[in-house]
Amino acid sequence: MDFPEALSCPVPILSHDTVQLAHGAGGKLSNEMIDKIFLPRFLNSTLEKMEDQAVLDNPGGRIAFSTDTFVVDPIFFPGGDIGDLAINGTVNDIAMSGAVPRYLSVGFILEEGLPFETLHRIVLSMEKAAKLAGIQIVTGDTKVVNRGSCDKLFINTSGFGFVPDDVHISASTLEVGDKILLSGTLADHGMAVMTTREGLSFQSTVESDTAALNHLVQDMLNVSSDIHAMRDPTRGGLATSLNEFATSSEVGIQLYGNNIPVKENVRGACEILGIDPLYVANEGKLIAVVPAGVADDMLKAMQNNEHGKAATIIGEVTDKHPGIVAMQTGLGANRIVDMPVGEQLPRIC
Amino acid sequence: MKYLDEFRDPIVAKKILDEIHAVTTQPWVIMEICGGQTHSIIRNGIDQVLPKEIELVHGPGCPVCVTPLEIIDRAIAIAARPDVIFTSFGDMLRVPGSHKDLFMVRSEGGDIRTVFSPLESLKIARDNPEKEVVFFAVGFETTAPGNAMAVAQAVKEGLTNFSELVSHVLVPPAMEALLSSPLNRVQGYLAAGHVCTVMGWDEYDPIAQKYAVPIVITGFEPMDVLDGILHTVKQLEAGTHIVENRYARIVEQGGNQAAQRLIKDVFEITNRKWRGIGEIPVSGLKIREKYAAYDAELKFSVGDIHAEEPEACISGVILQGLKKPHDCPAFGKECTPQNPLGATMVSSEGACAAYYKYQRILSE
Numbered sequence: 077m078d079f080p081e082a083l084s085c086p087v088p089i090l091s092h093d094t095v096q097l098a099h100g101a102g103g104k105l106s107n108e109m110i111d112k113i114f115l116p117r118f119l120n121s122t123l124e125k126m127e128d129q130a131v132l133d134n135p136g137g138r139i140a141f142s143t144d145t146f147v148v149d150p151i152f153f154p155g156g157d158i159g160d161l162a163i164n165g166t167v168n169d170i171a172m173s174g175a176v177p178r179y180l181s182v183g184f185i186l187e188e189g190l191p192f193e194t195l196h197r198i199v200l201s202m203e204k205a206a207k208l209a210g211i212q213i214v215t216g217d218t219k220v221v222n223r224g225s226c227d228k229l230f231i232n233t234s235g236f237g238f239v240p241d242d243v244h245i246s247a248s249t250l251e252v253g254d255k256i257l258l259s260g261t262l263a264d265h266g267m268a269v270m271t272t273r274e275g276l277s278f279q280s281t282v283e284s285d286t287a288a289l290n291h292l293v294q295d296m297l298n299v300s301s302d303i304h305a306m307r308d309p310t311r312g313g314l315a316t317s318l319n320e321f322a323t324s325s326e327v328g329i330q331l332y333g334n335n336i337p338v339k340e341n342v343r344g345a346c347e348i349l350g351i352d353p354l355y356v357a358n359e360g361k362l363i364a365v366v367p368a369g370v371a372d373d374m375l376k377a378m379q380n381n382e383h384g385k386a387a388t389i390i391g392e393v394t395d396k397h398p399g400i401v402a403m404q405t406g407l408g409a410n411r412i413v414d415m416p417v418g419e420q421l422p423r424i425c
Numbered sequence: 426m427k428y429l430d431e432f433r434d435p436i437v438a439k440k441i442l443d444e445i446h447a448v449t450t451q452p453w454v455i456m457e458i459c460g461g462q463t464h465s466i467i468r469n470g471i472d473q474v475l476p477k478e479i480e481l482v483h484g485p486g487c488p489v490c491v492t493p494l495e496i497i498d499r500a501i502a503i504a505a506r507p508d509v510i511f512t513s514f515g516d517m518l519r520v521p522g523s524h525k526d527l528f529m530v531r532s533e534g535g536d537i538r539t540v541f542s543p544l545e546s547l548k549i550a551r552d553n554p555e556k557e558v559v560f561f562a563v564g565f566e567t568t569a570p571g572n573a574m575a576v577a578q579a580v581k582e583g584l585t586n587f588s589e590l591v592s593h594v595l596v597p598p599a600m601e602a603l604l605s606s607p608l609n610r611v612q613g614y615l616a617a618g619h620v621c622t623v624m625g626w627d628e629y630d631p632i633a634q635k636y637a638v639p640i641v642i643t644g645f646e647p648m649d650v651l652d653g654i655l656h657t658v659k660q661l662e663a664g665t666h667i668v669e670n671r672y673a674r675i676v677e678q679g680g681n682q683a684a685q686r687l688i689k690d691v692f693e694i695t696n697r698k699w700r701g702i703g704e705i706p707v708s709g710l711k712i713r714e715k716y717a718a719y720d721a722e723l724k725f726s727v728g729d730i731h732a733e734e735p736e737a738c739i740s741g742v743i744l745q746g747l748k749k750p751h752d753c754p755a756f757g758k759e760c761t762p763q764n765p766l767g768a769t770m771v772s773s774e775g776a777c778a779a780y781y782k783y784q785r786i787l788s789e
Contacts, residue, residue: 354429407442
């Protein structure tokens with residue numbers, strides 16, 4: 077795998093090559109790790125003060141606050157790694173409220189013996205992701221656990237941003253006649269991780285779509301603040317998010333199956349493994365439910381953003397079959413798109 | 426870029442569908458054998474767009490669904506042993522045994538791993554010489570060659586810590602058992618393309634002749650299924666009953682000879698229980714005596730574990746095509762994919778799960 081950033085930014089020289097329990101004990105080794113690995117990459121005027129907490133200005137109004145923990149295996153996969161995933165994941169959760177994400181905390185749980193080279197690569201990737209999203213890491217924590225007590229490293233990120241006064245986005249405010257917009261292809265992240273984990277290779281590599289969507293959201297809000305619902309369909313995929321909308325708002329959702337984009341290699345990987353792309357995780361896509369009157373303009377704005385080039389209108393809200401998501405098939409029949417039960421299992425044949 | 430429900434050629438699909446409507450003059454009952462075909466039919470809504478005279482009944486061709494309860498219990502007993510790494514295709518893990526499923530065994534500390542091929546299990550056996558590695562060898566003729574290959578390879582390498590828990594079933598004896606039942610309603614079969622890829626179709630000629638049923642070999646894409654239905658209806662309307670190969674891009678009359686030799690070397694034909702149906706004579710495969718050291722049932726002495734199926738579940742009647750899933754009083758109530766009473770609700774290929782997932786709207 078290519079990591080040009082890592083080449084241009086050599087691993088800092090520390091007294092150890094790998095993480096020791098003592099690096100989490102709060103003494104000299106802890107300070108060395110913070111000073112050499114974390115601070116140079118995440119530095120800003122708040123973090124620099126090295127207080128036990130970040131003290132931040134409050135511009136007033138509503139705050140969107142979110143937390144997520146990242147335990148992905150493998151930690152490096154085509155298109156990304158656990159580091160940029162941890163930044164983008166929480167940025168996106170905040171952004172789905174229409175808020176502008178501002179501040180993040182980062183908590184690391186490191187397994188004893190983790191090479192600093194690995195940690196450094198991940199921290200570089202987090203730095204880059206935070207810059208792209210325009211968010212500051214203002215406080216953090218590191219713990220080291222015995223070998224075997226965690227798998228290489230786990231990352232928690234929490235963060236918040238400020239919601240504009242005229243924006244009110246919620247899963248429970250869908251209205252009959254609304255259009256459903258999807259920002260791009262389905263199932264890229266989940267299949268990238270799964271094919272890497274299973275050692276399956278295809279003619280073209282399946283790459284994760286991990287990306288921060290806050291700028292895309294702002295482009296959409298510039299068209300209209302009247303977005304009824306918005307989610308980034310991560311675990312459980314598109315089907316889960318739409319079922320949550322249908323249940324919360326007590327409306328039906330009708331999808332057009334021949335309008336939902338899937339990359340050819342992703343569709344192939346799904347077919348081989350017997351997995352439905354509708355239920356697979358995405359990390360750089362959003363669905364938005366908007367009034368029909370603004371749908372076309374909103375779609376154009378999405379298509380003009382680098383993370384929404386393949387955006388399409390994939391369905392609409394209906395008063396038929398409340399609480400149920402249905403999809404029109406290529407034959408013109410209609411079928412239910414249900415909530416998944418637990419993890420998706422590859423089929424035998 | 427592709428789309429989720431994009432058809433290779435929607436115009437051809439429409440043409441086949443129109444032709445089915447044109448040739449159908451009276452009611453016909455057609456069974457698709459394979460769970461993969463059931464999945465494709467329900468997912469694409471093929472049954473919704475056919476002429477109302479054509480009734481599709483869903484056959485017993487889901488290996489997960491027909492694996493008997495007691496085999497699941499035996500798998501659970503083996504998987505719970507601390508000296509064992511138990512390996513299986515993914516969708517077997519959620520099939521309920523008498524008291525628990527393999528997922529629960531895993532949460533209790535059992536080392537249970539999902540694999541995509543028995544050859545992966547062999548690798549695990551090589552990498553873990555201090556452990557016993559067991560592969561759960563289920564399926565029809567389609568998965569049999571790979572599972573036979575794993576045993577043959579283990580023999581060749583002298584790997585003594587690998588074995589298979591075998592519950593293989595064969596399609597033609599089940600087709601015959603259904604046709605010879607006094608309650609049989611099936612008038613034509615869509616045969617499972619992938620099974621025929623391995624076995625060819627010589628076995629089907631005597632069945633088509635003896636029971637006067639057309640048998641059309643087809644695949645799993647919606648177009649394949651539609652095409653298979655068209656040719657079955659044409660035969661039914663014309664009163665013919667021959668074996669027709671509509672999956673010629675993959676299936677040859679003699680099948681895959683090398684695969685058949687491998688199956689024959691490692692396995693022998695045996696009577697097998699089918700979940701929901703009961704024992705069908707000469708309908709399964711077991712490991713030959715000369716490879717007994719690779720038979721997990723013998724290795725771990727679990728052959729005396731027996732189990733009775735719960736009364737409430739009518740999966741047997743559904744697997745025989747006598748009832749539809751929503752005819753069951755427990756369907757969608759006591760029995761859901763979260764809490765399945767029987768195996769047809771577990772696998773995504775199972776008729777009950779497919780109905781639950783895609784078609785509750787129609788039955789409500």
